């Protein structure tokens with residue numbers, strides 16, 4: 457039996473994971489125009505399970521047919537038809553031996569390519585800096601997003617819950633609430649975006665309230681064995697340098713509120729998961745998540761962990777699990793290779809990112 461900490465078993469709720477290495481959520485803009493998952497996506501996801509990833513988190517999935525869609529050809533869980541389209545993906549991953557969690561993402565002010573034609577929304581009036589992402593098929597500046605009123609917050613919460621129930625119906629083992637990377641739920645946490653004067657703005661506890669409410673509502677509405685995780689970050693897609701100005705205070709309020717909401721795991725992401733990137737503390741984001749969340753909450757570290765020694769450091773620093781993004785794209789079998797002592801491939805951007813982040817046939821293995 458391996459003594460490598462990367463290959464120790466771990467349990468999340470009823471899921472026994474073979475090792476500590478999961479697939480990070482990655483948008484691939486490869487669904488149909490109607491947001492239906494495809495056979496190509498099933499092959500793509502199953503290849504990571506075959507390659508030894510002990511759990512998979514899907515790309516961000518939009519939960520409603522109004523404001524939430526983030527990108528053209530992003531898959532949805534906003535309709536029963538979209539849920540049904542996920543079933544072959546989930547089955548293929550299960551056959552290959554791993555659980556799969558659906559990442560539910562409301563794009564907020566960073567939405568681009570929303571085919572439903574709605575305006576963009578945020579906690580407060582806000583225009584994201586910079587230009588829309590060409591990697592995901594966008595161009596030009598972002599429009600100014602308008603602020604959501606309290607009635608609309610109920611609609612957003614209910615849409616997340618309905619999408620989570622559809623994820624249950626589609627056979628997913630859990631969902632991940634996307635509260636990171638500058639999308640809507642992160643915009644509530646971020647004081648540079650959120651200047652509300654109601655109970656959802658102001659103090660760190662108030663700014664954590666809406667993501668925690670969404671998490672709690674999903675937890676209440678889904679079966680006991682269904683995993684409910686949350687992803688958080690300091691940085692946004694539109695601002696990779698962004699941090700929580702009051703660092704540890706926000707970490708304390710946010711991780712505490714997500715624990716109280718019943719999160720099974722907290723997935724933290726940053727540029728380097730082994731570096732202290734939070735102002736006014738020398739702890740990593742994962743260490744803060746361990747410190748301020750309940751003992752029952754698993755902590756997943758992500759960011760820059762593609763070299764096995766770095767990945768082991770993240771576990772030694774206290775994370776229970778880790779996820780890989782770009783290095784998984786370069787090595788769909790990263791865990792199997794590392795366990796066998798084989799070398800790892802570098803990412804070929806011409807296959808994965810050119811002309812955009814959509815799946816290329818060269819990247820998706822067929823049936824074995």
Ligand SMILES: Cc1cc2nc3c(=O)[nH]c(=O)nc-3n(C[C@H](O)[C@H](O)[C@H](O)COP(=O)(O)O)c2cc1C
Nearest residue numbers: 480481482483515516725759760761780781782813
């Ligand atoms: C092509 C691509 C798409 C991504 N899409 C998402 C997404 O849908 N949801 C999300 O939370 N993070 C997304 N991310 C961020 C990754 O999950 C991860 O945090 C990032 O790549 C850093 O991890 P790494 O250093 O292992 O690559 C994406 C990253 C890439 C490269």
